[in-house]
Amino acid sequence: MNRATLNWTFTVGFVALTAGILLARANPATAYEASIYTGTPTATWVGFAIAMAIAVSAALTCHGRQQAIGLGLGAATVTSIVSLPAIRNYYFNGMGDALSHLGWTRDITSGQMNAHELFYPGLHSLGAAFHFLGGVPIERALLFGIVVLFVPFLVFVPLVVRDLSGNALAVGIAGVVSWMVLPINNIATHMGVHTNSNALFLVPVVLFALVAYLRRRATIERLPFGLSPFSVLLYTSAIALLLVHPQQMVNVVVLVAAVAGVQYFAHRRYDEHPMLEHPTMYTPTFVLGSIFGIWAVSNARFREAVEGFVTGIFSDDVGADAEIDQQGSSLTEIGGSLAELFVTMFLDAALIGLIVGFFVLLTWIGRTRLDGESRALVTYFGFALVPLGVMFALYFVGTMNMAFRQMGFIYVVLTILAGVAIAHAVGGLSGLISTPGANAVAAVVLGVCLVLGLMTVFASPVIYSPGQHVTEEKYNGYETGMEHGAGDTPYVGLGYDPFRFDHGINGLDGDDALTGGTAESGEVDGDEFNEGNYTGAYNDVDYYLMVSEFDETREFGVYQELRYSEAALSGVQYSPHADKVVSNDEFRMYAVSSDD
Structure with missing residues (x-):
């Protein structure tokens, strides 16, 4: 050439x-x-x-x-x-x-x-x-x-x-x-x-x-x-x-x-x-x-x-x-x-x-x-x-x-x-x-x-690993939920521990930088959650359930309900023990109360 x-x-x-x-x-x-x-x-x-x-x-x-x-x-x-x-x-x-x-x-x-x-x-x-x-x-x-x-x-x-x-x-x-x-x-x-x-x-x-x-x-x-x-x-x-x-x-x-x-x-x-x-x-x-x-x-x-x-x-x-x-x-x-x-x-x-x-x-x-x-x-x-x-x-x-x-x-x-x-x-x-x-x-x-x-x-x-794109709506949802959470009520995710968002939002310089709920954060138990036992899905205590579009895509689209069922998540909004407290196009947070 x-x-x-x-x-x-x-x-x-x-x-x-x-x-x-x-x-x-x-x-x-x-x-x-x-x-x-x-x-x-x-x-x-x-x-x-x-x-x-x-x-x-x-x-x-x-x-x-x-x-x-x-x-x-x-x-x-x-x-x-x-x-x-x-x-x-x-x-x-x-x-x-x-x-x-x-x-x-x-x-x-x-x-x-x-x-x-x-x-x-x-x-x-x-x-x-x-x-x-x-x-x-x-x-x-x-x-x-x-x-x-x-x-x-x-x-x-x-x-x-x-x-x-x-x-x-x-x-x-x-x-x-x-x-x-x-x-x-x-x-x-x-x-x-x-x-x-x-x-x-x-x-x-x-x-x-x-x-x-x-x-x-x-x-x-x-x-x-x-x-x-x-x-x-x-x-x-x-x-x-x-x-x-x-x-x-x-x-x-x-x-x-x-x-x-x-x-x-x-x-x-x-x-x-x-x-x-x-x-x-x-x-x-x-x-x-x-x-x-x-x-x-x-x-x-x-x-x-x-x-x-x-x-x-x-x-x-x-x-x-x-x-x-x-x-x-x-x-x-x-x-x-x-x-x-x-x-x-x-x-x-x-x-x-x-x-x-x-x-x-x-x-x-x-x-x-x-x-x-x-x-x-x-x-x-x-x-x-x-x-x-x-x-x-x-x-x-x-x-x-x-x-x-x-x-x-x-x-x-x-x-x-x-x-x-x-x-x-x-x-x-x-x-x-x-x-x-x-x-x-x-x-x-x-x-x-x-x-x-x-x-x-x-x-x-x-x-089999959905992209970890963090949208502004999702970030703002976590930020609002963690800013207005009550006391030490744990933040719980659907297959994802929310504590990392606490790091990104509030920093990590010392324990005082983290919100109280992060100390007890974790993931909901799949068996209890799928059975509709939302109150018992996390140590039988009051907690905030945080769900994003990423969670739903991963659990239902990619993992095909291997760990959590879509019907169980849909049922949260009808549970007398759960109230939606934060919501936007990319994120929802429910306050789930225990039987006690």
Whole structure:
């Protein structure tokens, strides 16, 4: 394709992307959306699809400036998809940890606490900055914050691969794989205000600094205290990661320590090897470990998390087996299966993992075409996956949620290695058919994986998890109910504990910030509730039943009345023991009195 035709093709791609964004912006969400995919206009997805098709083709077939433009087009499109909650004017997005993070940000902006008092204040500080400098509501400021933290992932994955291999095809493939957003699994990592997940997107920045420190030679060889420009880059990027979430900093320390371990054995075994030319990672391992240790040991929240993890490992009722069995049984009851869910959520990740694993093994036995320098760097990352995998196994025994957070970090590393691995596979295939044919096969396979990855970036009913869109009406309903609740009467949800909304509305700075009813909040008992025993559905005490459109969509539309029946909820309004005290289009609150 000549340059003029290519330029016109890129123009079509950027125009399609711009049109998609404008159409999405012109069609804001007016009510709760269980799926942002179906809520967004079809024309927007057509525009995004055109842009992505051009971007994938350019990433795989172009070089130099044209490839960079293609990568930029693809990254801009994926960023637009991630930004849809902000583009389509969502009031807020996220109902679990996200609401607690909203509460902490509210505490910071109101002066109730200082940012440094938080264990990981990165996202909250960014949201506060948007709030004060841009004059936007805190809820919207945090939606902007997650986009800002996401962009480095798309930028630095190709940059790491460029330093790692120097192969243009590998750089392009790495860009495409990064667009799949494999670190997000919607089990323990989420695309939203979730600092553990948001931190994952900064990890490539640290890995870029690591590879630059190992491979590049600084013009200024030494700074004070034996530092170099690249070691300073490594430390500062790691500190930024620590401030967003310390768990990912732990993983970085483990990875750097694994590199140091490989170097130690290389120095003992070889007289000549590319690893011997690299600066040793002993000092960076010590410095990064010390930074994390000083930050973490003094924090009570960290100590409690460690205690919970250790307890989980030795507890009979905590672990993966029971949770998987329970989830599988529930899926079967509503017409789904774990196999179906695996294909939807993890087929692309599994395929990428298998390719990378096979490639790393071939690298270790010397059956790849990598030069010595690149082979050494791939070996570093490959061996780092061993302790990271052991940590995943320990988490899996202790608490499955933490295991899938660990998987998120592992897939950041796999995303980087995938660029090199798939490029070598395409190179081998081109020897069997032809280079255009091999590129076409790669484009089709990567395109299918890209669709699977992007269709599960956000939660939606397709993965049996309705979107956590928080509308203004819903937020105001909870706010009104909690503001005017009587004394310590508990707030009770339909399959959802309302205490998180207390965090988002009132903040978390001290126990006094929370309403009295939150201390005894919880979920109604499904068996009692379905039998119409509303007074006995929650410990035989007076309580407020809070029901939102999200609850009804999840329980009746997605879970198909697995836990609560629609008839039972409809019967609440006719019960002599229940009075509707707050109501709008998205939310209802009933005051339920006990028989006493």
